């Protein structure tokens with residue numbers, strides 16, 4: 001049967017603005033992402049699905065590209081319908097939100113923020129990161145997928161794991177047409193942030209999210225993706241070009257940081273404030289992720305030294321005398 005892809009654009013309470021979710025009318029009526037848990041998004045969602053002749057109850061499966069609230073929250077509104085949720089294993093605890101997960105989540109951010117030297121803004125950062133979860137959902141994932149899997153009722157599409165923006169981020173790829181439904185992997189008007197996120201429960205090591213993200217961006221080139229249906233903003237018709245641009249911008253930002261720490265050793269938070277003087281306080285999570293990611297990149301290239309002073313990490317250019 002011939003399939004059709006529809007895009008619904010829903011409001012979110014976040015700085016990123018509207019989110020796009022995609023309805024694929026294939027053998028199974030499949031939704032990719034669903035929107036944040038707000039009344040406003042729900043009203044919009046229902047009205048847009050009815051506009052194209054379907055009802056909410058017709059949805060048979062929902063594939064969640066990643067666990068961020070603007071993509072999953074509304075799942076709470078349809079979870080009692082006869083619908084199955086599909087996602088990567090990493091996302092299960094994020095979508096379950098039980099005490100074990102919340103403890104793991106909070107302990108991870110406590111540690112990373114302490115190491116970054118955030119001090120008096122620690123509480124603010126923790127409450128920002130916690131408040132975000134209010135717009136998420138509490139659901140059980142019915143089908144766990146992984147790299148290369150096909151999804152029942154969606155012939156011709158495969159799962160590509162594209163971690164970086166989020167741990168447990170997947171994209172759906174239709175090889176015959178070069179279409180990628182990419183969640184927040186590639187967005188036209190903004191560079192997607194490689195957010196600091198905890199490893200799976202039971203794993204100690206912090207994921208190096210920008211390094212992962214760069215590998216996942218290269219996948220777009222490797223698979224010769226022709227068009228990306230993005231989670232925010234317009235359709236991307238030149239993904240290979242855009243990806244190259246993003247990779248170069250990241251290298252430039254890393255070089256900028258390197259010049260900041262040529263003469264003095266700075267904590268992650270000091271660097272964050274210098275990189276984003278006007279927005280760091282409003283967007284602590286995003287700006288610190290951006291900073292730490294680029295420090296990871298410099299460290300992976302062996303360009304910096306890191307020193308732990310009383311639990312806070314200080315970074316300086318390799319060979320420069322630390323203070």
Ligand SMILES: [Zn+2]
Pocket residue numbers: 066068165166184
């Ligand atoms: Zn996201």
